[in-house]
Amino acid sequence: MSNKAQYISLVERLNQLSSAYYTQDMPLVADQEYDQLYQELVEIEQQQPQWIAPDSPSQRVGDKPLDGFQPVSHLKPMLSLNNAFSDEELADFYRRCSSLAAKDELELCCEYKLDGVALSLVYEHGLLVQGATRGDGTTGENITSNVRTIRNIPLKLLTNNPPARLEVRGEVIMPHTGFKAFNERAVRNNTKPFVNPRNAAAGSLRQLDPAITSERPLAFYAYSIGDISVGTDFTTHYEQLEFLSSLGLTVNSTTRICTSLQAAVDYYEQTDRERTLLAYDIDGIVYKVNDLALQQKIGFVARAPRWAVARKFPAQEAFTTLIDVEFQVGRTGAITPVARLEPVFVGGVTVSNATLHNMDEISRLGLHLGDRVVIRRAGDVIPQIAAALAPEGKKRGAIPALPTTCPVCDSLVERDDNFAVARCSGGVVCSAQRKASLIHFASRKAFDIDGFGDKLIDQLVNLNALKGFPDVFSLSFDQLIALDRFGEKSASKLLLAIEASKSVSLARFIYALGIREVGEATALELARYFGDIHRLVAANRETLESIDDVGPIVAGHILTYFSDEKHRIAIDQLLAAGVEPQVESASGVDAEALKGLTIVLTGSFTAMNRNEAKQRLQSYGAKVAGSVSAKTSRVYAGPGAGSKLAKAEQLGVEVFSEDDLIELLATLDSEVTE
Numbered sequence: 001m002s003n004k005a006q007y008i009s010l011v012e013r014l015n016q017l018s019s020a021y022y023t024q025d026m027p028l029v030a031d032q033e034y035d036q037l038y039q040e041l042v043e044i045e046q047q048q049p050q051w052i053a054p055d056s057p058s059q060r061v062g063d064k065p066l067d068g069f070q071p072v073s074h075l076k077p078m079l080s081l082n083n084a085f086s087d088e089e090l091a092d093f094y095r096r097c098s099s100l101a102a103k104d105e106l107e108l109c110c111e112y113k114l115d116g117v118a119l120s121l122v123y124e125h126g127l128l129v130q131g132a133t134r135g136d137g138t139t140g141e142n143i144t145s146n147v148r149t150i151r152n153i154p155l156k157l158l159t160n161n162p163p164a165r166l167e168v169r170g171e172v173i174m175p176h177t178g179f180k181a182f183n184e185r186a187v188r189n190n191t192k193p194f195v196n197p198r199n200a201a202a203g204s205l206r207q208l209d210p211a212i213t214s215e216r217p218l219a220f221y222a223y224s225i226g227d228i229s230v231g232t233d234f235t236t237h238y239e240q241l242e243f244l245s246s247l248g249l250t251v252n253s254t255t256r257i258c259t260s261l262q263a264a265v266d267y268y269e270q271t272d273r274e275r276t277l278l279a280y281d282i283d284g285i286v287y288k289v290n291d292l293a294l295q296q297k298i299g300f301v302a303r304a305p306r307w308a309v310a311r312k313f314p315a316q317e318a319f320t321t322l323i324d325v326e327f328q329v330g331r332t333g334a335i336t337p338v339a340r341l342e343p344v345f346v347g348g349v350t351v352s353n354a355t356l357h358n359m360d361e362i363s364r365l366g367l368h369l370g371d372r373v374v375i376r377r378a379g380d381v382i383p384q385i386a387a388a389l390a391p392e393g394k395k396r397g398a399i400p401a402l403p404t405t406c407p408v409c410d411s412l413v414e415r416d417d418n419f420a421v422a423r424c425s426g427g428v429v430c431s432a433q434r435k436a437s438l439i440h441f442a443s444r445k446a447f448d449i450d451g452f453g454d455k456l457i458d459q460l461v462n463l464n465a466l467k468g469f470p471d472v473f474s475l476s477f478d479q480l481i482a483l484d485r486f487g488e489k490s491a492s493k494l495l496l497a498i499e500a501s502k503s504v505s506l507a508r509f510i511y512a513l514g515i516r517e518v519g520e521a522t523a524l525e526l527a528r529y530f531g532d533i534h535r536l537v538a539a540n541r542e543t544l545e546s547i548d549d550v551g552p553i554v555a556g557h558i559l560t561y562f563s564d565e566k567h568r569i570a571i572d573q574l575l576a577a578g579v580e581p582q583v584e585s586a587s588g589v590d591a592e593a594l595k596g597l598t599i600v601l602t603g604s605f606t607a608m609n610r611n612e613a614k615q616r617l618q619s620y621g622a623k624v625a626g627s628v629s630a631k632t633s634r635v636y637a638g639p640g641a642g643s644k645l646a647k648a649e650q651l652g653v654e655v656f657s658e659d660d661l662i663e664l665l666a667t668l669d670s671e672v673t674e
């Protein structure tokens, strides 16, 4: 239970925060924190109504207008909205409204709660004559010249028969792309970035120089009629929105009418799932009783209508402190800066790290150690630092610098030609690179070795028991059970999984090598094309670039990889250890049709290239060998066949033509499709 002095200081703190938020457009704390304090205030005021201070934020909307603008008195007060933070609170709202309206079922107009700034527009005889902020709800700021620069606000309404006077209310927002671009520019020009798009919109709208506003990417969405001189034959709020739209004002097309509480909840949930895909921020759904007569009946409370409520989404944004920036070394040596943060709860999880991607990101954000940072975690997306600000009342720390040597192996750090990526030059010497490559090698989309996870790899690399990929296949039972928390059962299980992984597909094998920019799809493409790892190793640039998925850059990475003798030796060792990359059969193919046959192809084929022929034969289960021996079942020879043909005749192996081969494949293909 609080005493009156505590109550007064709570009012003062909230007013200080409101002034920073509304007047300076530079919040000191996250909305979530403000909302919590506000909630405390409301609870105290409910218990001690005699304490309520006239300047309590519960008694007014927003904050005092800025001095630089002419004051505007609103004809009807511009109110705020009451919040609902849970489904129960929404249900309470619904119940309260239906009881006040004396109706069981209510029609609700459901609208996105755009996270921007409220704006009032006055049109006289169809011409825009005034734009004003909400201010404290009674008195706003005249920002007409700024408003005129917003592209989607019509200066003249699209009608031959405009009302003598119309006041439109809506929200001005700044879309994500514009916000990002704006902050990047601010950092470059050494001016203050904005914390989020809402504050950017508010700050942009209240520039004393309209030329500045005109450069900011702002948009306006109308959400209600404040006042209208004629034509008040509307019966619902939704009809009013349609009317505004017909006049050329932008009305959000996502607005829905819900006829039950359940439908309203469903709309909220669906929007919450999809909101990360929107081009702008929304912070909730606004539910409005649709029937205007019922709105009248339900009425208002001090600072908000009683017939509307804002059901808030969980916060996606929080403020915290940047403690340090550390550098992680990835599998190709790429060095990634990672922010260590004062732990903060955002988007349903506690966040204590955030990737910074690369050094450019640090300069783009203008990040300094010890900064106050805004963390965004939208949906399942990994947490990001959205903005960085100087800490309150303290000098800014140092700008994190790229280390000159690898934090793990001390090798020199090199930067790519275009300076976008920094890399440890240590290669396999670097245990961080080795660990990361092995994690990738054993991962689900590569060798898929169950139980071969990060912690195990960490231990084995530290013990020097895993110096490269081939060592995976020489791990012993004794070696494994000697490890931390490794029993006999898990050791046997792991060895079985390693054994099973030897029949990995060629595509996964190639992917597992971790060649730069060779992802799953490219690996599959390479496997299909070459059908054999040795052929890939030997491929030249021309052949590589002739493959669909492979451009000059990827071809370069592949060539560099295989030009390294260490890599070629490792591949030979893998094969020697019993790894047998399998060539995938095309889908629907009978992989057994040619099982047991060993085929040799020789000469040049005209209708298909030899490699394609080889892959197709393999997909039907045939073994395709490079030379003729006593084990050869048959030979297909094209024109120009030489020594192999002679050898076959000598050994009495049956020889067929290219046409025979085409016929065979055609028959097999047709059997599959039937």
Ligand SMILES: NC(=O)c1ccc[n+]([C@@H]2O[C@H](COP(=O)([O-])OP(=O)(O)OC[C@H]3O[C@@H](n4cnc5c(N)ncnc54)[C@H](O)[C@@H]3O)[C@@H](O)[C@H]2O)c1
Pocket: 017, 018, 021, 022, 027, 028, 029, 030, 031, 032, 034, 035, 061, 062, 079, 080, 081, 111, 112, 113, 114, 115, 116, 117, 118, 119, 134, 170, 171, 223, 286, 310
């Ligand atoms: N971080 C801070 O220090 C700090 C300080 C003060 C206030 N705040 C934040 O400001 C908010 C309270 O401010 P508020 O009183 O402006 O309320 P609000 O922004 O939560 O809700 C009211 C506003 O919603 C807007 N809105 C958007 N879409 C709408 C729609 N479809 N229909 C109707 N209105 C719509 C209108 O502009 C309206 O004025 C809280 O979220 C609070 O966290 C934060």
Ligand SMILES: [Zn+2]
Pocket: 329, 406, 407, 408, 409, 410, 411, 424, 425, 426, 427, 430, 431, 432, 433
């Ligand atoms: Zn290193």
